[in-house]
Amino acid sequence: MARWPASTAAVLGLLCMMALAASAQQPGNMQVITMDGKRNSKFTCTDTKKNSHRPGCTATCPNRCPRKCLVLCPTCKTFCLCDFYPGVSCGDPRFTGADGNNFYFHGKKDQDFCIVSDAGLHINAHFIGKRNPSMSRDFTWIQALGIRFAHHHLYVGAAKTAHWDAAADHIVLAFDDDGEESISLPATVGARWSPPTAPELSVTRTAQANTVVVELRGVFRIMANVVPITAEDSRVHGYGVTDDDSLAHLDLGFKFYDLTDDVHGVLGQTYRTDYVNRLNVTAKMPVMGGADSFVSSGIFESDCAVARFGRSSGGGGGAAASKAAGGIAMVTDAKYL
Incomplete structure (x- = not known):
């Protein structure tokens, strides 16, 4: 299993927690992309905020996400469900503890x-x-x-x-x-x-x-x-x-x-x-x-x-x-x- 440096894990953790916090405040803004061949492998985000002029974007799962990823709309930031946070x-x-370290039980x-x-x-x-x-x-x-x-x-x-x-x-x-x-x-x-x-x-x-x-x-x-x-x-x-x-x-x-x-x-x-x-x-x-x-x-x-x-x-x-x-x-x- 590849092991990421502590600094990288910490940054990912912060980003993922920010994504989850944002999705909690705006239900429906976090979506899941399912990697099933080419079908459903991309997701188009649009900004549903009233009077917003932000253009839409298309999200694609990173290569390191084997089957699914999370996409935060409308910014199209993507995260693997099993990122180390x-x-x-x-x-x-394989768990990731509150201290950021991974372990198996x-x-x-x-x-x-x-x-x-x-x-x-x-x-x-x-x-x-x-x-x-x-x-x-x-x-x-x-x-x-x-x-x-x-x-x-x-x-x-x-x-x-x-x-x-x-x-x-x-x-x-x-x-x-x-x-x-x-x-x-x-x-x-x-x-x-x-x-x-x-x-x-x-x-x-x-x-x-x-x-x-x-x-x-x-x-x-x-x-x-x-x-x-x-x-x-x-x-x-x-x-x-x-x-x-x-x-x-x-x-x-x-x-x-x-x-x-x-x-x-x-x-x-x-x-x-x-x-x-x-x-x-x-x-x-x-x-x-x-x-x-x-x-x-x-x-x-x-x-x-x-x-x-x-x-x-x-x-x-x-x-x-x-x-x-x-x-x-x-x-x-x-x-x-």
């Missing part, structure tokens, strides 16, 4: 892990995977998120599909009571859903299929993109994908607005002010160990060892609080390098 998870889960297939756990927010990820007999671990990908806030449950997942069709929608959304209120969005860019019981929550399409932005105003913003493991990916990396399952999974971008300093979880711990990165950042594949500390008994359960959900946040943060709470710093698991 804080709060990203892509592929065989393999977990185990068919299990759930605490990604973020805070007093008022808990996010689990369900992992799917394939076993490579020549390795001591599974190849894993994030198939779904289980998000809890207040008394609500939100499910965002990728539907299992044997043969990938980019034009078909493979994203699955459900709200509260294990899916009793299923979320259905029209297949149009900008289509939006918001529940009457939680009006600050919204789900918006940024492409006709497979890409949505989930936002809880003032708390988080999540870009979720369903992608498959292609035959080429499988050939290059030895994933062993068969014809009966394309291993559809989620590439994710997280933006958090109101985390406490007691936050924990695979990604959440990197947002603490007392967080110390103990990774070997020069390693080809820096890996976080300690999976047992993050495993949950279900997609909506907050029973991982480092769970914070439902706890009072009045105790404050800092090194002393972290030590008292048994905080776990990131480590490098040498056997996977």
Whole structure:
């Protein structure tokens, strides 16, 4: 994996956060270009602001974006969904922590892990995977998120599909009571859903299929993109994908607005002010160990060892609080390098 200099990563991070902030202020200005051969590979932006004389422009995905990119209209600035900025998870889960460093967390297939756990927010990820007999671990990908806030449950997942069709929608959304209120969005860019019981929550399409932005105003913003493991990916990396399952999974971008300093979880711990990165950042594949500390008994359960959900946040943060709470710093698991 190519590694960018820290200065480059920092600049990209700033640009991407500016893009996401702008899109939050002007819903619909951020669109997704799908690279499907020559079809839909370009996007024309026009300035919809009243009395604007700014001409339109045409955006094309950079070569380093393999399948999709984000375009911010009307400037036509483009970004790869998996650019290295804080709060990203892509592929065989590669995370980018709040400190800008990249790391892998393999977990185990068919299990759930605490990604973020805070007093008022808990996010689990369900992992799917394939076993490579020549390795001591599974190849894993994030198939779904289980998000809890207040008394609500939100499910965002990728539907299992044997043969990938980019034009078909493979994203699955459900709200509260294990899916009793299923979320259905029209297949149009900008289509939006918001529940009457939680009006600050919204789900918006940024492409006709497979890409949505989930936002809880003032708390988080999540870009979720369903992608498959292609035959080429499988050939290059030895994933062993068969014809009966394309291993559809989620590439994710997280933006958090109101985390406490007691936050924990695979990604959440990197947002603490007392967080110390103990990774070997020069390693080809820096890996976080300690999976047992993050495993949950279900997609909506907050029973991982480092769970914070439902706890009072009045105790404050800092090194002393972290030590008292048994905080776990990131480590490098040498056997996977």
